[in-house]
Amino acid sequence: MGTTDDGTRTRMTFAEEVRSAVTVRAALLVTGVLGLMVAFITSYAGAFHHPRPKDVPLGVVAPAPAAGQVVAKLDRLPGSPLAPRTVGSERQARQQIADRTLDAALLVAPRGTTDRLLVASGGGASLSQAVELVVQQAEKSQKRTVRTVDVIPADAADSRSLTSFYLVVGWCVGGYLCAAILAVSAGARPANGARAIIRLAALGVYALVAGLAGALVVGPVLGALPGSRYGLWGLGALIVFAVGASTLAFQSLLGVIGIGLAILLIVVLGNPSAGGAYPYPLLPPFWRAIGPALPPGAGTWAARSVAYFRGRAMTGPLLVLAAWAVGGILVTLVRSALRREAAEEDAGARPPRP
Structure with a gap:
């Protein structure tokens, strides 16, 4: 309904009702979600539809x-x-x-x-x-x-050696969801450096708790995964923080769209290429190439190393996770500093109020 100059109410047309109910911003976000859905189906089907060993x-x-x-x-x-x-x-x-x-x-x-x-x-x-x-x-x-x-069998309680993969997926989900909540709880983008530091510190505390919780669930609670509990705890904390820090970085650069980009990299591309259901030699070339460079792939390899291989061959995956964590911290802090400088310059350019 609308109103005329004399105060009488008029009925809105259907097109006007649509524009009123669905804003341009909402339409763009829904379109982005549709794109993520199509990418999700394409990525998982492409990675898993025809596994065969290669080299x-x-x-x-x-x-x-x-x-x-x-x-x-x-x-x-x-x-x-x-x-x-x-x-x-x-x-x-x-x-x-x-x-x-x-x-x-x-x-x-x-x-x-x-x-x-x-x-x-x-x-x-x-x-x-x-x-x-x-x-x-x-x-x-x-x-x-x-x-x-x-010679190195999977544990009897670890069906098809998939517990490590599911554990890492849970840590990754916790990382980007925590970062998304911290990012949108007080505005679309960090307003200053102090707020960015507080969010990163809160994420660090959360990562320690989440890493311990995951290690306890798959270890003493379910008995689903062998290996060092302390090793899994440290690995889990690093995975959660790396994913969360990179999500904060994307969000600081692109706003809400940055959270969608984090989901694209971690869930849509990262999970099917992680070597969980099908290790790297069974994946098509594209997924085999990107898997080790993304947090789910690096985390899954490292978790299996902790569980079954006494922590061997973990240097590369740990460096990958550390790079995501450090990169996320730097981008978030630099972006917040640049925004602060821009705000100060804008304030200085405004004429003083009478």
Whole structure:
């Protein structure tokens, strides 16, 4: 309804009702949400619809005359599912699997036709099964058989080695939701440096509590994941803070749209490329390339290392998480400082009130 100059009420047209009910800003935000939904479906379907192994690091232990021939045959398999290399002994093969430089190792029997395949389902059950299938088919063509030995098995309570992934996803969700609440609770953007510092400090306290809570749930409460509780606690705190700080940074640059950008990177792109349901060698090239550089991927790799590999091969993932955390802090503080300078200049340019 509207009013005329003489005060009488008039009925609004349908177009006017629409403009009144849905503002341009709301329409743009809804369009952005639609885009996120389409990107979500595309990313998850693209990453998971056809998993197949590609260049899986595989060690080959065999007598000297045969080792080169076995490596050459495995390297020529259609689609290049394996990246075989010779290893001097079974002990070295087991050590390299424990160090996460190999995903599996084939031990060729010097006598007989039954070989052994060493795998580590703690690093991802789907990857171990995929390697086993490829090696079985290759051995069958040579009229040989293979017996699989899981040298680092997933815990009985850790179904398909997915608990680490779900734990990291929970930490990431907690990080960006906490940051979003802090960011919108008192205005769309931080007004000054003090407010930005307070928000980052509050996020740090929250990250410590969230990291401990996640470690306790998957450890003493559910018994779903082995490994150091203190290690998981520290890792969880770093993941939560890294995701939260980067969300604050995006929001300080772009306002509410920045929160959507954080969801795009962490949820839409980060989760399917994290190597959780399907480790990196099973993902398509795009997701395999971006996964290690995003917090969910770095966190999932590090969580599995803490749980099953005694904290080995964690330097790279920890540096990635630290970069997101430090980058988020710097962008948030610099942006708030620039906004303060702009506000002071604007205030100085205004004529004094009479």
